[in-house]
Amino acid sequence: MNNKKGLKPVSSFSLAVLEEASPELKREIEKRYWSSVSDQKHADAFPREKYQAGVDFVMMFLTSFLKYGDPSLMEDQLEWSRDRLPQDNFSLEEIQRSFKIISKVFQDLLPEKVWSELNPYLTWMIERQQEVYAGDES
Amino acid sequence: MKNRYAKGILENLDPMAVKLAGDSLPYTKLAAAYLEALLSGNRLAAVELIESEVSGGMPIQDVYLYIFQRTQQEVGRLWQVNQITVAQEHYCSAATQLVMSLLYPRIFTGERNGLRAVATSVGGELHEIGIRMVADFLEMEGWDTYYLGANAPVDTVLEALLERQADLLAVSATMTFHLPQVENMIDQLRQDEYGGRIPILVGGRPFTIAPDVWQQVGADGTAADAREAVQAAAKLVERNKNYE
Numbered sequence: 001m002n003n004k005k006g007l008k009p010v011s012s013f014s015l016a017v018l019e020e021a022s023p024e025l026k027r028e029i030e031k032r033y034w035s036s037v038s039d040q041k042h043a044d045a046f047p048r049e050k051y052q053a054g055v056d057f058v059m060m061f062l063t064s065f066l067k068y069g070d071p072s073l074m075e076d077q078l079e080w081s082r083d084r085l086p087q088d089n090f091s092l093e094e095i096q097r098s099f100k101i102i103s104k105v106f107q108d109l110l111p112e113k114v115w116s117e118l119n120p121y122l123t124w125m126i127e128r129q130q131e132v133y134a135g136d137e138s
Numbered sequence: 139m140k141n142r143y144a145k146g147i148l149e150n151l152d153p154m155a156v157k158l159a160g161d162s163l164p165y166t167k168l169a170a171a172y173l174e175a176l177l178s179g180n181r182l183a184a185v186e187l188i189e190s191e192v193s194g195g196m197p198i199q200d201v202y203l204y205i206f207q208r209t210q211q212e213v214g215r216l217w218q219v220n221q222i223t224v225a226q227e228h229y230c231s232a233a234t235q236l237v238m239s240l241l242y243p244r245i246f247t248g249e250r251n252g253l254r255a256v257a258t259s260v261g262g263e264l265h266e267i268g269i270r271m272v273a274d275f276l277e278m279e280g281w282d283t284y285y286l287g288a289n290a291p292v293d294t295v296l297e298a299l300l301e302r303q304a305d306l307l308a309v310s311a312t313m314t315f316h317l318p319q320v321e322n323m324i325d326q327l328r329q330d331e332y333g334g335r336i337p338i339l340v341g342g343r344p345f346t347i348a349p350d351v352w353q354q355v356g357a358d359g360t361a362a363d364a365r366e367a368v369q370a371a372a373k374l375v376e377r378n379k380n381y382e
Contacts, residue, residue, distance in 0.1 A: 060315030061315045063318065064314045064315045064317045064318065065314075068317055068348065068354050070347075072347045073314045073344060073347065073348050075347075076314065076344075077314060083218045083219050084218045084220070
């Protein structure tokens with residue numbers, strides 16, 4: 001049964017593949033993120049360890065979202081990130097950029113079958129993120 | 139000396155200084171004064187405010203729901219928007235747990251109903267005030283509770299259930315990403331003969347914002363707050379007895 005946003009449940013096979021690939025995905029996300037940071041001031045203000053912890057955190061709540069499928073779980077985290085992360089010198093633009101990197105890394109590293117199941121969730125997450133950050137919480 | 143530390147807080151309270159969810163709820167002014175005492179680092183004043191109200195007849199359940207729960211939520215929000223530090227947040231939580239402990243002589247006195255519950259936060263979860271409130275509410279309803287605190291491993295929970303011959307397990311998770319741990323805990327408990335037949339009540343933020351998730355993790359019920367948890371616990375135990 002699809003959830004209230006029309007997202008189909010993710011299979012246990014895909015969740016297991018994601019879990020196993022998680023360390024590699026995280027390493028790649030961090031690598032791509034830092035290689036794309038051009039603003040030295042941002043790099044100085046936001047230590048790599050903090051970004052690493054942030055990626056761990058995102059992967060954990062993303063896994064919960066994919067496993068249980070309720071968009072409210074993700075919306076809650078999006079609102080939290082909007083309120084909190086800029087206070088920790090991590091701007092909304094950087095969060096949005098990171099989410100896009102996460103999505104691209106998933107697409108590049110996960111098997112096609114798995115990616116096709118996760119893609120609608122990541123697409124929804126990124127679109128909803130833009131709405132939440134723009135102040136639309138409907 | 140009565141109200142030595144809290145003197146003036148209620149009278150001089152700036153209603154704009156703190157913002158509490160649910161303005162129409164009872165005791166808003168007291169909740170604001172309590173929060174102001176905590177945020178100013180004056181836990182003795184916080185203790186006095188509560189002691190004074192409870193001595194005057196305020197039900198402890200109301201203190202928990204309208205003062206502790208609301209102020210804890212606001213403390214979390216203030217940290218989230220960077221209005222207070224992590225240290226202040228921890229201070230407020232520790233102070234509230236202190237005040238809760240001071241109320242225990244009044245909580246652990248009622249007639250017992252013969253029911254036993256184990257209460258815990260799931261492994262990895264460090265937030266514990268919510269589940270402690272549930273345990274205390276059950277205690278006030280006559281249950282004998284065995285509160286394990288935060289971050290309890292599954293084998294410890296099972297041991298406690300067996301040792302106490304519990305009628306109910308109450309499990310809390312605050313962080314969304316601890317849902318798989320809740321599911322895993324329930325799954326492991328269900329594989330045990332005793333754990334397999336005990337009703338499991340879950341609660342915490344992810345279950346409140348996603349109202350169907352309690353079923354997905356394999357629990358028998360959920361509750362939005364400690365008062366609801368007492369009602370849900372009674373129903374689950376009753377239903378379980380009818381099955382046996």
